[in-house]
Amino acid sequence: MSSQEEILSDGRFSCIARDPRFWEMPEKERKVKIDKRFRAMFHDKKFKLRYTVDKRGRPVNYTSTENLKKFYALSESDSDLSESDSKELTVKKKKKKKVKGKGEADS
Helix, strand or coil: CCCHHHHHHCCCCHHHCCCHHHCCCCHHHHCEEECHHHHHHHCCHHHCCEEEECCCCCEEEEEHHHHHHHHEEECHHHHHHHHHHHHHHHHHHHHHHHHHHHHHHHC
16 A cells, blocks of 8 residues: 555645645544533433444443543533532532531530
């Protein structure tokens, strides 16, 4: 087989290197952006399937959530919101533990 450089040096295929139709899609644009309403599908058990064989019958060991992460990404603004939400939840949990601790000591 010819190398990529030899193919591009051929006059018949020289336009391929300059034509945007043949460029590889950037990683940012490759994944579909979804908003916070659908972020549960990344960790919800309802969306998780364990595959044992692929479509040709070969044994594999992966889950459907790996496919979801490959094709979908949280939108920028929503991922920032989800991080701040998780931080708020941890702060609330810590406060509840402190309140419970004081109540137990009084009894």
